[in-house]
Amino acid sequence: MSEVLVAEEENLILITSLSSDQVVRTAHVVDAMGIILVNNKTPQESTVKLAEEFGLNIIAVDLPMFECCCAVQGLQNQS
Amino acid sequence: MSLLSLDPRQSPLVLIELIQRLKIKDVMSRDVITAQRTTSLHEIKELMRTRRISGLPILEGRRLFGLVTVEDVMEGLERGVMDDPAEKHMSRNLVVLEEEMPLSFAVEAFEKYSYNRFPVLNEDKLLAGIITSRDITMCLLREINEEVRRMEDGMEAMPVKEPSSISRRFAVFQHDFKNGGKASTMIKKLLQEQGVKGPLIRRAAVAAYEMEINLVAHSLGGELLLLLNNQKIEIIARDRGPGITDIDSAMKEGFSTATEWIRSLGFGAGMGLPNIKRVSDEFALKSSPEGTEIHAKIHLKEEKNNESK
Numbered sequence: 001m002s003e004v005l006v007a008e009e010e011n012l013i014l015i016t017s018l019s020s021d022q023v024v025r026t027a028h029v030v031d032a033m034g035i036i037l038v039n040n041k042t043p044q045e046s047t048v049k050l051a052e053e054f055g056l057n058i059i060a061v062d063l064p065m066f067e068c069c070c071a072v073q074g075l076q077n078q079s
Numbered sequence: 080m081s082l083l084s085l086d087p088r089q090s091p092l093v094l095i096e097l098i099q100r101l102k103i104k105d106v107m108s109r110d111v112i113t114a115q116r117t118t119s120l121h122e123i124k125e126l127m128r129t130r131r132i133s134g135l136p137i138l139e140g141r142r143l144f145g146l147v148t149v150e151d152v153m154e155g156l157e158r159g160v161m162d163d164p165a166e167k168h169m170s171r172n173l174v175v176l177e178e179e180m181p182l183s184f185a186v187e188a189f190e191k192y193s194y195n196r197f198p199v200l201n202e203d204k205l206l207a208g209i210i211t212s213r214d215i216t217m218c219l220l221r222e223i224n225e226e227v228r229r230m231e232d233g234m235e236a237m238p239v240k241e242p243s244s245i246s247r248r249f250a251v252f253q254h255d256f257k258n259g260g261k262a263s264t265m266i267k268k269l270l271q272e273q274g275v276k277g278p279l280i281r282r283a284a285v286a287a288y289e290m291e292i293n294l295v296a297h298s299l300g301g302e303l304l305l306l307l308n309n310q311k312i313e314i315i316a317r318d319r320g321p322g323i324t325d326i327d328s329a330m331k332e333g334f335s336t337a338t339e340w341i342r343s344l345g346f347g348a349g350m351g352l353p354n355i356k357r358v359s360d361e362f363a364l365k366s367s368p369e370g371t372e373i374h375a376k377i378h379l380k381e382e383k384n385n386e387s388k
Contacts, residue, residue, distance in 0.1 A: 001292075002350030005285045006357075018345045022292075025260035026345075029267070029284045031277075054264075 001026040015068055019043045021050050028054040036061060038068045097222050100306075100313070103185050104178035106218040107199045107208035113138050114147070116166035120155040123147050123165055136198050137165045141205045143198055145169030175200050178207045181363055181374055182218075185210055244308040245273065251294040251303055251316075256344055259295035262303045263287040266314070273307060279377055282358040283312045286375040289351045290316035296341050298371065311360075312377045323366040330356070330364075 004014060004026050012032040016023055019041040027035050034057035037043060043051075043058055051058045061068055113136045114123050126135065127149060134148040147169045155161050155168055176185055176197050188197055189212050201207035247269065249262035267284040275283075287303060294301050294316055301318030328334045330352050337347025352373075356362040361376035 001345045002289065002348045002354055005289065005354055006350060016345075020256075020344060022256065022260060022345060025264065025288065029260075029263065029281070029288045031281060 004030060013072060015065065015072065017041060017065060019047060021047050023047070024050045024054060024056060024058075027051075027056055032056065034059065036068060036072070038063055038065045094219065094223075097219060097226075098181070098183045098186055100308075100311075101182040101218065101222070102178065103176050103180050103182055103199055103210060104207070106182055106185070106214050107178065107210040108214060109208045111136060111206065111209045113206065114165055115139070116144050116169075117164045119162050119164060120147070120152055120168060121161040124152045124156075124161065127152065134196055136206055136209065137169045138206060143173070143175065143200065143204075143206045145171045146173055146198065173198060176210065177202070179363075180365075182215065183372075184365065185215060189215075245269065245305070246307070247305045249291075249303045249305075251291055251298075251301055253295065253298060253300040255295055259292055260288060263291050266303075266305045269305065270307070270312065275307075275312065275379065279312065279379065282377050283314060283375075285358045286355045286377070287314045289355045290314060290373055290375070292346055293351050293373075294318055296337060296346055301370070309379065311379055314375045314377075316371070316373045318370050318372075320368055320370050322368040323364075323371055326364060326366060 001022060004012075007030060010031070012027075012030055013034055013036060014023065014027045014030075014032045015036045015038060017037070017039045019037050021044075023035060024047055035051065037058065037060040040060065040062040042060060048058060063071065112126060112130050112132060114126065116137050116139050118137070123135065127133065134146060136143055137145040137147055145166065147165050151168045151170070155163065160168070174188060174192055174194065174197060176188060176199050178199050178201055185197065188194075196209050196211045198206055199208045199210055247266070249265065251259070251262060263284055266287045267280060270280045270283055287305070291303050294303065298318030299320050301316065304313075304315040304317070306313040306315070323329050329336075331349070332353045333349040335342075335347045335349035337349075341347045352364070355373065355375050358377070359375040360378045361374070363374040365372050
């Protein structure tokens with residue numbers, strides 16, 4: 001998670017294969033816009049609840065990390 | 080009897096805040112009476128008598144070499160060796176402090192050792208001054224007077240949104256990954272409520288979160304403290320051990336002692352301490368087997384390069 005905390009950019013999207021509460025807390029610390037869980041990981045109920053508390057969206061996708069990053073990059077380029 | 084307690088439950092928070100904010104160089108005496116290693120005990124006795132001091136550092140050039148106390152002189156008198164050079168009778172195993180250390184380090188040193196004074200070194204390891212418990216008491220009295228005056232003057236003038244002085248303490252437990260990060264979340268919320276600027280909040284939150292996770296992952300448990308006044312945000316992490324054995328390595332990016340289990344949770348990349356330092360305007364770390372203490376200060380008004388981070 002420290003690699004994420006190093007990031008200086010605004011409006012980050014955290015793409016990860018980890019689905020713990022700490023992912024949400026890390027995203028909250030860096031003011032991320034949302035979290036994408038790759039590899040079809042399902043977040044625990046407490047994790048979803050914490051994300052709601054912080055106003056963070058969580059999306060779970062059935063994509064590997066690399067493909068997910070490419071897809072997000074593609075969407076960003078389109079917009 | 081201890082000079083002051085660093086436990087927020089035992090000392091007023093304004094004192095704790097002052098002890099954390101002030102540095103040893105703000106308090107120490109710079110006008111130090113010294114002698115050289117070849118100076119005789121007789122000459123030292125005369126210096127002590129005329130200058131009304133009970134101990135003085137012995138130098139070689141400007142480098143600290145030892146310390147002669149009034150007890151050493153008395154022993155020299157009893158043994159009839161007053162013509163001997165200081166180096167034959169001085170104490171060589173000294174506890175020294177550094178001028179850039181927070182004053183809390185000096186307070187702890189006075190609590191830990193039964194010495195009346197500690198030599199203070201500069202960054203070149205040369206003698207910069209000497210600090211006594213009286214220096215600390217006098218400085219704190221001056222600062223408290225000043226603080227009271229500022230409070231009286233500023234009662235009406237203080238803007239509503241100006242961050243005021245607050246402090247909070249959060250207990251953090253070993254391997255409590257479930258709750259790890261809660262204290263940092265509360266710190267972030269408090270800073271938002273106090274009207275601190277967004278980029279500064281992010282830096283403080285990163286420092287607090289890294290410290291908190293370090294407490295959870297690597298320590299036997301401890302506490303996270305937030306001190307906020309009109310000048311700065313200060314985050315302090317204290318634990319009960321086991322200490323960092325190699326601080327230089329720990330400060331390098333990528334160095335980690337985390338177990339596989341901790342890594343599987345997404346931590347232990349070896350970026351924690353460098354990250355805390357990166358987001359801080361001032362950073363201090365000390366560690367021993369009894370515990371580690373980290374201070375990260377972020378200035379509120381002095382916008383430096385870190386502002387963009």
